[in-house]
């Protein structure tokens with residue numbers, strides 16, 4: 397795998413608070429990688445360290461072959477960064493903002509093509525402060541890719557999007573990765589978004605990677621036990637098991653026929669994700 401991001405034993409303390417507790421990650425070039433986790437898990441802290449905005453407490457980090465703590469301007473120009481909230485230049489029009497930012501790069505994208513790709517052509521002359529939340533996020537993404545980055549960081553990019561805008565946004569990210577080989581690292585707390593969009597996802601819980609893999613590996617790892625219920629001697633019995641068909645087979649044998657009130661339930665991925673991150677499903 398041609399590596400875009402490599403992280404080993406990453407630790408971060410804010411004073412006495414240990415926020416990252418030994419994070420390991422390898423992200424390949426051209427991959428769409430999601431960092432998924434609940435509020436406060438350490439997602440933003442991780443990507444701020446990768447972006448070179450924050451110095452780590454310990455561990456090894458390489459982003460496009462460079463330690464972010466020693467990143468030069470030339471290295472930074474290879475990154476596209478979309479922060480959680482970017483509220484600068486409220487008086488600038490969307491197109492002017494893109495054209496202006498593009499001047500800082502050697503080979504910027506054409507502002508009009510970018511606006512069209514993001515579905516913002518009608519808002520080209522509109523001030524950034526007058527855009528809706530979803531339009532503003534799309535402009536943020538346009539600003540993030542105007543310099544043709546090799547690696548794009550997106551911190552919770554779809555917060556506030558309606559379903560249609562979210563779907564279009566996902567298509568755009570898939571196109572950027574497929575057509576241009578851009579590596580994308582995005583954070584989200586939406587399991588469905590990670591499942592839909594990412595080639596691979598790492599679930600960050602309490603400053604540690606709980607699970608990392610492709611959507612099917614994720615489903616398998618997060619898949620908890622199934623619940624088998626039945627009635628016996630007037631009482632409800634419940635067992636949890638990784639192999640509900642075996643339990644049902646044993647029950648059928650024991651009852652020598654139909655099992656009263658037999659019910660098998662496999663928790664959804666969402667339920668299992670919630671139990672993994674320590675929330676009631």
Ligand SMILES: Nc1ncnc2c1ncn2[C@@H]1O[C@H](COP(=O)(O)OP(=O)(O)OP(=O)(O)O)[C@@H](O)[C@H]1O
Pocket residue numbers: 410413415433434435436437438439440441442585
């Ligand atoms: N500058 C800081 N000083 C002290 N503590 C901080 C600082 N920034 C973040 N934290 C704490 O570190 C923990 C991780 O925060 P972080 O923003 O990385 O989480 P997150 O996973 O991005 O959360 P969210 O989904 O809410 O954005 C939280 O407990 C947060 O309160």
